[in-house]
Amino acid sequence: VTLPDDWEMVVGLEVHTELLTKSKLFCGCQNHFGSEPNTNICPVCLGLPGSLPVLNREAVDFAMRIGMALHSTIAPSTFHRKNYFYPDQSKDYQISQYDLPINSGGYLDLPDGSRVSIERAHMEEDTGKSTHLGGSGRLAGADSSLVDYNRCGVPLVEIVSGPDIRSSAQARTYAAELRGILIATGASDGRLEEGSMRFDANVSVRRSGQPFGTRCEIKNLNSLRSLQRAIEYEALRQVELLEGGGVVRQETRHWDENLGETSTLRVKEDADDYRYFRDPDLVDLAPDQAWQDRVRAALSPMPAQRRGEVVALLREPSDAQLDAVEVVIDLGLEKYVHAVADASGDAGLAVARVANELAADVDHVANLSTESFVATVLMEQRGELSATQAKTVLGEVLASGGDPHAIAASKGFEQLSADTLGSTVASLIDAHPDEWQRYREGDEKLAQFFIGQVMKLTRGQANGKAVIAELQARR
Amino acid sequence: VKSATQIAADVRSGASSAAAELERTLSVIAERNEELNVFLHVDIDGARAAAADVDARIANGDNVGPLAGVPIAIKDNLCQVGIPTTCSSKILEGWRPPYNATVIERIVAAGAVPVGKTNLDEFAMGSSTENSAFGPSRNPLDPTRVPGGSSGGSAAAVASNMTSLSLGSDTGGSIRQPAALCGLVGVKPTYGLVSRYGLIAFASSLDQIGPFSKTVADSALLLEVLAGHDPKDSTSLPEASPSLVAHVNDGVAGQRIGLVRELFDGADESVVTAVRAAAAALREAGAKIVDLSIPELELTLSAYYLIAPAEASSNLARYDGVRYGLRVKADDVTAMMEATRTAGFGAEVKRRIMLGTYALSAGYYDAYYGQALKVRTLTINAFARAYEQVDLLLGATTPSVAFKFGAKTADPMAMYLNDVFTIPTNLAGDPALSVPFTTGEEGLPIGVQLLGPGRSEARLFAAARVLEIADGRP
Numbered sequence: 001v002t003l004p005d006d007w008e009m010v011v012g013l014e015v016h017t018e019l020l021t022k023s024k025l026f027c028g029c030q031n032h033f034g035s036e037p038n039t040n041i042c043p044v045c046l047g048l049p050g051s052l053p054v055l056n057r058e059a060v061d062f063a064m065r066i067g068m069a070l071h072s073t074i075a076p077s078t079f080h081r082k083n084y085f086y087p088d089q090s091k092d093y094q095i096s097q098y099d100l101p102i103n104s105g106g107y108l109d110l111p112d113g114s115r116v117s118i119e120r121a122h123m124e125e126d127t128g129k130s131t132h133l134g135g136s137g138r139l140a141g142a143d144s145s146l147v148d149y150n151r152c153g154v155p156l157v158e159i160v161s162g163p164d165i166r167s168s169a170q171a172r173t174y175a176a177e178l179r180g181i182l183i184a185t186g187a188s189d190g191r192l193e194e195g196s197m198r199f200d201a202n203v204s205v206r207r208s209g210q211p212f213g214t215r216c217e218i219k220n221l222n223s224l225r226s227l228q229r230a231i232e233y234e235a236l237r238q239v240e241l242l243e244g245g246g247v248v249r250q251e252t253r254h255w256d257e258n259l260g261e262t263s264t265l266r267v268k269e270d271a272d273d274y275r276y277f278r279d280p281d282l283v284d285l286a287p288d289q290a291w292q293d294r295v296r297a298a299l300s301p302m303p304a305q306r307r308g309e310v311v312a313l314l315r316e317p318s319d320a321q322l323d324a325v326e327v328v329i330d331l332g333l334e335k336y337v338h339a340v341a342d343a344s345g346d347a348g349l350a351v352a353r354v355a356n357e358l359a360a361d362v363d364h365v366a367n368l369s370t371e372s373f374v375a376t377v378l379m380e381q382r383g384e385l386s387a388t389q390a391k392t393v394l395g396e397v398l399a400s401g402g403d404p405h406a407i408a409a410s411k412g413f414e415q416l417s418a419d420t421l422g423s424t425v426a427s428l429i430d431a432h433p434d435e436w437q438r439y440r441e442g443d444e445k446l447a448q449f450f451i452g453q454v455m456k457l458t459r460g461q462a463n464g465k466a467v468i469a470e471l472q473a474r475r
Numbered sequence: 476v477k478s479a480t481q482i483a484a485d486v487r488s489g490a491s492s493a494a495a496e497l498e499r500t501l502s503v504i505a506e507r508n509e510e511l512n513v514f515l516h517v518d519i520d521g522a523r524a525a526a527a528d529v530d531a532r533i534a535n536g537d538n539v540g541p542l543a544g545v546p547i548a549i550k551d552n553l554c555q556v557g558i559p560t561t562c563s564s565k566i567l568e569g570w571r572p573p574y575n576a577t578v579i580e581r582i583v584a585a586g587a588v589p590v591g592k593t594n595l596d597e598f599a600m601g602s603s604t605e606n607s608a609f610g611p612s613r614n615p616l617d618p619t620r621v622p623g624g625s626s627g628g629s630a631a632a633v634a635s636n637m638t639s640l641s642l643g644s645d646t647g648g649s650i651r652q653p654a655a656l657c658g659l660v661g662v663k664p665t666y667g668l669v670s671r672y673g674l675i676a677f678a679s680s681l682d683q684i685g686p687f688s689k690t691v692a693d694s695a696l697l698l699e700v701l702a703g704h705d706p707k708d709s710t711s712l713p714e715a716s717p718s719l720v721a722h723v724n725d726g727v728a729g730q731r732i733g734l735v736r737e738l739f740d741g742a743d744e745s746v747v748t749a750v751r752a753a754a755a756a757l758r759e760a761g762a763k764i765v766d767l768s769i770p771e772l773e774l775t776l777s778a779y780y781l782i783a784p785a786e787a788s789s790n791l792a793r794y795d796g797v798r799y800g801l802r803v804k805a806d807d808v809t810a811m812m813e814a815t816r817t818a819g820f821g822a823e824v825k826r827r828i829m830l831g832t833y834a835l836s837a838g839y840y841d842a843y844y845g846q847a848l849k850v851r852t853l854t855i856n857a858f859a860r861a862y863e864q865v866d867l868l869l870g871a872t873t874p875s876v877a878f879k880f881g882a883k884t885a886d887p888m889a890m891y892l893n894d895v896f897t898i899p900t901n902l903a904g905d906p907a908l909s910v911p912f913t914t915g916e917e918g919l920p921i922g923v924q925l926l927g928p929g930r931s932e933a934r935l936f937a938a939a940r941v942l943e944i945a946d947g948r949p
Contacts, residue, residue: 043572043574046798048554048573049554049567049570049675049676049793050553050576050672050673051574052671052672054706054707054708081789083789083792085792085795085809087795087797091792092792092795139808142807145808147797275788275789275832275837275840276835277785277786277789280679280786281709281710282710283709283710
């Protein structure tokens with residue numbers, strides 16, 4: 001979608017990610033998605049009178065890893081209270097970082113070469129989860145509400161970008177790249193469907209060269225698709241409004257996935273006054289150099305670097321191959337590709353097998369050693385296995401382990417001897433004289449016909465390239 | 476009446492038993508609680524079980540701690556498993572905590588027997604216990620007068636000989652002021668010395684738990700048990716508990732003690748006289764008395780009444796009817812919260828929530844809360860400068876002796892002014908104590924206040940002990 005005339009959209013994203021800590025941000029309760037409601041709770045995360053928060057060191061580690069991956073400055077920081085009444089917030093205030101976040105500044109480079117600045121990445125606690133019964137399913141008009149406090153106090157990092165994004169596609173790419181970074185740091189599992197990453201988008205429009213327009217914030221987008229669609233819709237809405245002589249009101253908007261449109265949640269004048277102030281129950285957080293060094297040393301390479309390393313193994317990669325590389329990086333399976341390259345194998349073939357066969361059964365990759373993968377790819381490359389056979393072998397090893405050579409043998413995948421192939425091709429030529437004639441006269445399509453027939457007779461044991469060689473020899 | 480030190484010695488030696496000491500306590504409570512309204516809840520069964528446990532451990536030859544068999548009264552803003560904990564508020568009526576405050580764990584581990592929960596001004600906001608939703612406590616020395624507050628019930632428990640020790644909390648004077656009005660020793664420790672875990676917060680940056688007792692030695696004994704690092708409280712000091720009992724008789728020879736004009740100016744004449752007499756007694760014992768003025772202290776009352784309500788407005792937000800305590804039914808969640816808080820909180824609590832909410836609001840923060848924080852910094856610096864010149868400071872605890880019921884309820888400012896001498900140390904985070912010294916109108920006790928820099932409790936107890944002896948309680 002492009003905006004009409006010389007309109008330009010200006011987008012900044014606020015991304016919340018839950019951290020993969022063992023326990024919650026300020027108590028020892030298990031941080032686990034999907035438990036029975038109200039089982040991972042204690043006096044602290046329930047905000048019982050007299051309870052006090054104690055900061056989780058592991059959460060600080062993760063927050064710093066995120067900051068380091070985003071080239072942020074790690075600075076002494078403080079915790080504030082954001083005060084507002086809501087039933088799923090057990091203390092009726094949220095502990096968050098305010099004017100002094102742990103990570104400030106930074107940037108994220110996107111695969112297309114563009115750079116999006118990072119304003120800050122700060123720590124805060126998540127709220128519980130309300131379920132509203134009756135009415136529209138929202139709080140207003142519900143018959144009753146149930147609250148699950150398992151999520152209350154789960155550690156979050158909120159990553160705030162600068163207003164540097166200029167298209168919905170770029171917003172999506174930014175979110176996807178950030179997701180890859182968060183997974184690479186080990187701080188997040190990046191599971192959008194479980195709400196472990198959530199997006200808020202600040203959207204405004206302007207004519208090129210003009211100052212920023214008034215922005216609207218779209219809250220709680222929970223998939224890359226919704227993010228892109230919501231931004232597109234909102235930018236177009238604002239352009240139409242302005243072109244019609246209207247003005248954009250600063251407000252918070254809700255994205256309706258089914259209707260495919262945004263609607264007003266609250267206007268700025270009604271915005272809560274959160275009465276932020278330093279949380280007197282917590283002390284300043286100032287990780288010393290030794291702590292920072294420890295965290296930095298444990299940081300794995302980021303997706304951009306890993307992507308570059310895999311692409312460097314490919315000769316003039318096609319777009320489809322680059323997409324496949326994306327899958328490999330996303331799943332963190334590039335070690336298989338590197339192992340094949342190290343064995344002087346075909347990295348392109350390895351990328352294809354990882355992006356398809358391994359990706360299809362990613363839960364079982366532990367069954368597949370890099371040695372087994374390399375052996376299978378090399379067998380395919382040498383023509384000892386057909387593509388179909390190689391896929392079957394990989395599928396077997398993924399499902400239940402084992403040695404690829406032994407599996408190939410037990411399936412009867414040994415390559416046909418040259419004699420057997422020769423006699424098979426000879427008998428087919430005799431059986432299909434017309435087709436043979438046309439092939440001899442230059443109709444290359446018929447090669448596929450003969451390959452198909454050979455495969456049929458040999459139950460897929462033949463190698464396509466060997467069949468063509470056999471046909472050529474007799475042409 | 477025995478001191479806690481004596482009870483613990485007798486229980487350990489077999490001269491008495493925890494059970495016998497508890498029964499004496501329960502009989503005094505039975506006799507006087509109805510009149511004085513000291514305890515909101517007496518945990519007879521739990522206390523008897525705890526006492527039996529102490530006696531069994533002694534019979535078994537176990538080393539029971541320094542508070543062996545000592546009955547102790549607990550201010551009802553401290554959480555104790557299964558025991559109704561109300562903060563003297565209707566909003567928490569019926570709530571029973573599922574966990575113990577750290578101080579409860581510590582005193583029980585030291586052999587003490589918690590006997591019940593004492594009355595206070597609602598959420599510790601007040602100076603007379605007249606703000607309790609369950610009626611005021613009475614001063615055992617004159618039941619027509621207030622015992623002070625907010626820890627009025629804990630003070631009255633000791634003053635009426637129900638127990639020899641009690642726990643209070645002090646945010647702006649809530650231990651020292653009732654101690655003064657009831658003729659007791661009361662201590663506000665260094666901020667962070669005693670864990671706040673399980674203390675229901677009023678103003679988190681100011682609240683500290685501390686002891687009441689009749690003797691200086693007993694307060695030192697209890698504070699030594701209470702103090703020390705707690706990993707559950709992020710603001711807890713990292714150091715282990717200081718040695719206090721061993722230093723009670725250290726005296727004040729060679730100590731420089733500053734007599735601070737701003738800490739007694741404007742007090743009743745009897746109080747000023749008592750403070751000057753205390754200075755003379757300390758000089759007599761070998762201290763060097765230095766007249767001091769710390770003008771910044773004049774600003775602290777105003778700063779306190781912004782900072783404490785601001786924190787309270789946030790701390791008390793959780794009482795919304797959703798999870799525990801009172802719930803007043805209404806059409807929707809917001810209306811339910813409003814109705815619950817309207818019905819559950821008393822007038823003074825509402826006044827402070829409104830003050831604090833206002834002070835933190837956009838557009839007012841800098842002029843009120845932000846300004847108060849600056850005054851707080853000035854106060855901290857002013858005390859620090861004073862402690863470069865002297866070791867301890869001396870002043871009054873309260874402007875007057877115990878006042879009559881209703882004397883100050885009509886005018887909140889008059890009530891607030893009662894804390895003018897005690898508030899400064901809470902803002903600074905430094906320790907202070909009140910020790911009885913001479914008497915005033917109608918023979919009512921007067922408390923003088925000793926203040927010191929952070930972690931100077933041992934020195935404070937030694938100076939207080941000098942005054943105790945000089946006042947005729949050897």
